[in-house]
Amino acid sequence: MVVCSKPALDRFSLINDCKPSTIVSGIPVIDLSKPDAKTLIVKACEEFGFFKVINHGVPMDFISKLESQVVKFFSLPESEKEKAGPANPFGYGNKKIGSNGDIGWIEYILLKSNPEFISQKSLSIFRENPELFGSAVNGYISAVKMMTSQILELLADGLGIEQRNVFSKLLMKEDSDCLFRINHYPPCPDVQTSSRPNMIGFGEHTDPQIISVLHSNNASGLEIYLRDGSWIPVPPDQRSFFVNVGDSLQVMTNGRFKSVKHRVLANGAKSRISMIYFGGPPSNAKIAPLSSLMKGGEKSLYKQFTWCEYKTAAYKTRLADNRLQHFEKN
């Protein structure tokens, strides 16, 4: 059995060792238990493409169970972790993001989000106790998926769409292409010594899917890009989730919602752990602006494409590229 040394574990901030952030950040906060949630979600998606979710209904226990497994995995020697790699397309990756030359101060695990795939892949990821790891990942994903579906239904409702499951059904199908990513950003010595104060953990990009739902420990680093051209830090809050509008939702709303550009800066002092569920549609799903959202005479800004076509094109691009450009109508 691999035993994690105390100093190794101390570098990580686990879920139950900190109070929630009290910093006022200017980022919209949606309380899912409140009746005005649907209106506020629509507003947040229009103005930021990003919001924080509280009273989300995901048991904290599911989050902490998975986080402690993740901490154990990332504390293993590099040679052990590499046995679960490369992340091409799924598994353990280190520094290289995607296959087009992007790098960051990061190591990660990239997975398909379906339970059979995860149980199978856990055998090579966490050899020490694959069942424990697999069940922690699957328990977490199923709870986050339920919350995501609730958010997407509130969104449809808030937009006045009769078919409440117009977005959520795309994620709930058996053959939906949803992903799960666990990122670890180790403390960066160059940031600490100020020789590279803005070292990049994960370069700026938008997420290609419909929606992304992120949880992190209490280490900072995530930033979002505002329409006025500024980057603002997102104060971490381990009791909450953060939601990104993805490119596909931008298209389905004919640009009413914008996929948010975001990035992660390396942290000089703490290890950042983030876990992201990417809600994507089935390969053959047609992505186009919803006719129910087009007001009289409104023209579609995008050509129709399948998720498979978009993903194939997107995965040939670099992180910072504008992936929707090729699908815009002139």
Ligand SMILES: C=C1C[C@]23C[C@@]1(O)CC[C@H]2[C@@]12CC[C@H](O)[C@@](C)(C(=O)O1)[C@H]2[C@@H]3C(=O)O
């Ligand atoms: C550079 C790349 C990494 C990425 C595939 C891509 O070619 C462009 C999109 C990237 C991204 C961003 C959001 C998610 O983290 C991700 C898994 C995804 O679906 O699109 C990554 C891809 C990746 O890391 O493979």
Ligand SMILES: O=C(O)CCC(=O)C(=O)O
């Ligand atoms: O790690 C984070 O906080 C964000 C990572 C991210 O944007 C991604 O994995 O697509």
Ligand SMILES: [Fe+2]
């Ligand atoms: Fe992202």
